[in-house]
Amino acid sequence: MRKKHIIFGSFTVLLALMLMHGCAPQRSISSENLAHIYNSERTPIRADYRVFHPEEGLTTVFLRIAASDLTPGQNMETFRMESNAVIDLKVYPPQGPMVRAVDSVLVRVNDTAPGRDDNYLHSAINLSIRSGYTYRAVMRITDVNKNETQELRFDIDKLNPNHRHNFLVFETAQRIPLYTDYVTTPMRLRIKNNESKDMTVRYYNRNFPLPPPPFSSYSPPPFRYEADSVFTMRATSDFSILDVNRPGFFHILKDGNQKSGLSIFTFPDPFPLVTSxxxxxxxxxxxxxxxxxxxxxxxxxxxxxxxxxxxxxxxxxxxxxxxxxxxxxxxxxxxxxxxxxxxxxxxxxxxxxxxxxxxxxxxxxxxxxxxxxxxxxxxxxxxxxxxxxxxxxxxxxxxxxxxxxxxxxxxxxxxxxxxxxxxxx
Known part of the structure; x- marks a missing residue:
């Protein structure tokens, strides 16, 4: 039986710290070399995340970890083999050095039935961060038995109320979050927003040109926002249903007069692999x-x-x-x-x-x-x-x-x- 995560601790510091560098027009270039983030060979632990703001002051980060990437070890109390990971999630202000976290959570997940290649460990981590800012998050996932760490960096947008982080998408067949922005086969999705509003869906099927060489003079053509079709998903007490069964992409909006929202793309199976x-x-x-x-x-x-x-x-x-x-x-x-x-x-x-x-x-x-x-x-x-x-x-x-x-x-x-x-x- 898989155990739920155990939260070791959580703390919040004064948000006034965020204002120390609030007038800076942009963050300075980091001196840290981040070349490893685009290197599959240096990704010891595969992990995916989704961000959702269920209500004011609360943010949930859904996480899945590939269990096969964790090293099994013997539990000295039960004498059973199990895999363990510790998740250290820190959220920092929009600007300035990443020294003082706005919120920080430490979570432990464990797999008591290791060895299956198709297995994932799931966790949902709650953060207490207020609206009005786009935060910087650093998540470190450590394989306890191997002492190896994978780092993920991402933004948490609590500035734009129409941003995709205000939507939650579940796969209906598995009742778990959709951890990608795309699907590769026809799929029925369960979608909700944090205001329980009806949602406008704009469907696009467009062809985009390949990028030219880096020395070419190039200005991409402006995107034509007029959708190929438009329909409404009615809000319910639970989730609304969207059938993603056409090539192209679906743009889902809380406010049909705005452009920001959630996008679901369709790519040919078995994307991201190249087999055909x-x-x-x-x-x-x-x-x-x-x-x-x-x-x-x-x-x-x-x-x-x-x-x-x-x-x-x-x-x-x-x-x-x-x-x-x-x-x-x-x-x-x-x-x-x-x-x-x-x-x-x-x-x-x-x-x-x-x-x-x-x-x-x-x-x-x-x-x-x-x-x-x-x-x-x-x-x-x-x-x-x-x-x-x-x-x-x-x-x-x-x-x-x-x-x-x-x-x-x-x-x-x-x-x-x-x-x-x-x-x-």
Whole structure:
């Protein structure tokens, strides 16, 4: 039997501390290197979270942890094997150094039946934080038996009453939170908001272009907010039902006159994995010419065309297999970390991640990220700046600051791939 989490302690400090840096226009660039956050190989404990504000002054963070990532150990009281994790969740003010937490909770979860690959440990952590601010949260999950820690960082938006954090989505079949912003198969969802209001649903089915190279002059076309269809979900004493059974995405609003709300996207199964020939082909666009891409598309056997491309680049089957593993591994990693209103590999960060590999250094602010390939503050290093986009459909939209100076490095990277050399990493 799985035990519920045990809360060891919780405390709140005066919110007046938040005002100490309240006039700062933005947070200073962190000196901390956060490159590990986009590295699947350095993710010892897989975990997902959802944030919901059930009422004024209260926030709940739902959490699931992959039980198979925890190390079983013998309980010296029961002599049974079990896995244990300690969750340390701290919430910090919007600006200033992350030293004094506004609220902090320590939670322990344990699995008394370890060993199943499809098992998750679930927890719901309550925080006492007032409205009117967007907070910074740091969650550290420690495998007790292995003494290994995974860190998650995220914002908690209690400033915008229409933000997605004011909605809760459950999977009807399992009655657990939906831990992603997307589904891959037709699904019936249970949705509620914290004001028990009727909800306006706007459905969109749009095609978005791939991002161009980093040296291109590019201004994405403005989004056309006129929905393909609009309907209303009536509020109930429990949850309203939404059938997500069409490609595209559903934008759910408490206030139909506003743009902020909850978005549910649909991507092809088994996203974020890349398994089909079509998926493998589409992501080749970054390392092929326009003519090559069109010519491959016209082949009667697309799979053979993809295999031939990699074999021609690599020169041998063994090398081709290695390049395929790395390239599509990066595509899948981009899907996991950078998905927004499009699949992660189709974003600016996905483009750079796939072609250049993982950066050596990442610095983050509330306005964006800086990726550095090489050493910090070294004029010979290559750096990319991604600006956070205010997007009503997602909090994970970042746009690359493009520049002509990237042309030489881009063509060197493409040449490496096409000559059988895995670029970086």
């Amino acid at each position: 020939t079509e998926q493998m082909f589409e992501s080749l666009r970054y390392v092929t010419t326009e003519w090559e891409f069109r010519e491959m598309r016209q082949r009667s056997n697309l799979r053979l065309a993809v295999e031939k491309f990699w074999l021609d680049c690599a020169g041998s089957k063994e090398r081709a297999r290695e390049m395929i593993q790395v390239y599509y591994g990066r595509v899948e990693e981009a899907n996991r970390f950078f998905t927004s209103y499009v699949e992660g590999w189709r974003t600016d960060r996905g483009l750079i991640h796939i072609v250049y590999g993982r950066p050596n250094i990442i610095h983050k602010t509330d306005r964006g990220e800086t990726w550095i390939y090489g050493e910090d503050r070294n004029t010979m290093s290559l750096s990319f700046t991604f600006v956070k986009v205010i997007n009503p459909f997602t909090d994970n939209d970042f746009r690359l600051s493009r520049d002509e100076s990237y042309k030489a490095s881009w063509y060197r990277a493409i040449e490496s791939w096409r000559n059988g050399r895995i670029h970086a990493n």
